[in-house]
Amino acid sequence: MVEKMKYIKNDLILKNPLSFWANFPESERFFWFDPQKEEFVIGAERLRAVDPDKDNLSDIPYLFHSQTFFDDVKGERWKNFGGETIAFKHYFVANKKTSYYLTCDPPKNISEIPLTKIKHQISEKASDFSDWEELFQAISQNFTDGKSKKIVASRELEFLSQSPFELESILQNLLENNxxxxxxxxxxxxxxxxxxxxxxLVQKNGNQLLSYALAGTFPKTMENAGEKLLTDPKNLLEHEIVVQKIKKNLLEKAESVKVGQTGLMELKNVYHLRTLLTAKSSKSSLIDWGKHLHPTPALGGEPRHEALTFLRKHEKHERGLYAAPLGLIDNEGNGTLIVGIRSALINEQKLYAYAGCGIIPSSDALEEFNETKVKLKTILEAL
Ligand SMILES: C=C(O[C@H]1C=CC=C(C(=O)O)[C@@H]1O)C(=O)O
Structure with a gap:
């Protein structure tokens, strides 16, 4: 029998929500900014890992959930990291209307911590273009053999910083740039x-579900990139595979599904093709939906099983939380699971940055390599 937890709400105004995060430097902690709600939720100090299928969670204001990309993790890099649903002892919530501190422990004295932006001096380990070419060759062979029609290949790049990483500075840059x-x-x-x-990946609000098909990319440095992307046959095909698969998977469990019009999503350095899929479902939980939809062909490939078997065998790095579902769930079971892309893992003075792209038979190795470089800018421009 799990003890009932009561969280006490305290008013707390901070000039920068990152101060709350900075008050728990040694703790397990989670930072989340939702651009739709313009809301920050920060969790600090693990209360416990929960079993969402068994535990009564209505007393816990928020849960941080993550799945690893593959069910298992083999190497040291990602060992015992992610793949849990965690309740924290302390939460800070801040949006346009209100901000407060929730805790089930004696409240901590939270102080405003001035943030200093620093520019990290980083160096990259040797280029991996020959690895990429090798992977691309294997993908082409997989297509020729008729095994799959799309595979999302990814890269892991290792960087070394001359000084310890200043997390608040990186997060502040990520917020401002994106x-x-x-x-x-x-x-x-x-x-x-x-x-x-x-x-x-999936957002749940009562019985309403939302999922993004996001696939197909042009860099903004290309002239008329957005316009060209909307009519580019290769990108439209790459995109359509994702739309059809999410639609099919939603239909397997939802009462109704609507597919919106394909449009553009504009980010700092790229345009993507995006189609919104909405559905009604009163049965499954957000986590179950995450498990059902992951990985879409925007992250894995099509057919799913073949692409995953291929990636396990041919990608040299482990994906861990890269491209995996993660997000925030409230005490009514509503929330958002995104996929962990435009991301990096930091371990002391090492940083591993990740980027991938969808490959179909008409893709070109160098163009796709360059696409991963543009996607990597999200992380590199924040350091
Ligand atoms: C796999 C990634 O991006 C996906 C999301 C949007 C566009 C994509 C593409 O055009 O290939 C990818 O499917 C990544 O950023 O690592």
């Missing part, structure tokens, strides 16, 4: 996974 993205960070002991994701 107003349309969900900004997230999760820290457990010395590892931190953070990023600015534009992609909602």
């Amino acid at each position: 107003p349309n993205a969900f900004i997230f960070a999760y820290q457990k002991e010395q590892r931190i996974f953070l990023g600015a994701s534009p992609e909602i």
